[in-house]
Amino acid sequence: MRTESIPYKVRKAEFEKGNIEMNVSFEEGEIISKNDSTITDFKLKNWTLVGDNVEWLDNTLNKNQDIRSGNRTIKIKREPIDALEINNTANGVLSNFIEVIPGNYLFFFDIKLENILLAVKHLSSKISQDL
Numbered sequence: 001m002r003t004e005s006i007p008y009k010v011r012k013a014e015f016e017k018g019n020i021e022m023n024v025s026f027e028e029g030e031i032i033s034k035n036d037s038t039i040t041d042f043k044l045k046n047w048t049l050v051g052d053n054v055e056w057l058d059n060t061l062n063k064n065q066d067i068r069s070g071n072r073t074i075k076i077k078r079e080p081i082d083a084l085e086i087n088n089t090a091n092g093v094l095s096n097f098i099e100v101i102p103g104n105y106l107f108f109f110d111i112k113l114e115n116i117l118l119a120v121k122h123l124s125s126k127i128s129q130d131l
Contacts (some may be wrong), residue, residue: 011103021095022046025070028055037062044074044093051091053078068110080117 014026023029024047032041042056053128055062055075076091 006102014103025072026056026074026093027070027072029072031056031058034061046096047093048095051076052090053091054093066112080115092127 008096020097026044028045030043031039034040039056053076057075058066059067059071066075074093
């Protein structure tokens with residue numbers, strides 16, 4: 001289906017709805033267990049956790065510079081050895097499915113990356129071994 005096949009009024013109405021994803025800043029959820037400064041087990045409203053390396057940071061428990069705004073955020077922290085494995089598992093959060101109509105969408109997110117590893121280390125050619 002092409003964007004032009006949907007009437008402009010319909011596309012405009014969808015655009016004016018704004019963000020239709022719920023809990024986009026990860027503020028809402030349920031703390032299942034925690035210690036003095038860390039949430040150790042949790043559920044996020046409208047999101048599914050994927051993998052074991054997902055943390056839910058909370059400024060009310062421990063002031064954290066990784067949180068740009070609000071009180072909570074998601075942090076995915078993996079060790080280099082885990083990232084280099086070829087058969088490693090995914091880590092992160094998965095939103096509920098949102099049905100969309102064809103068109104242009106605005107997508108904004110805050111991300112802080114550290115110690116990014118090159119994917120070419122997964123390759124086995126001599127070219128990648130020289131990198």
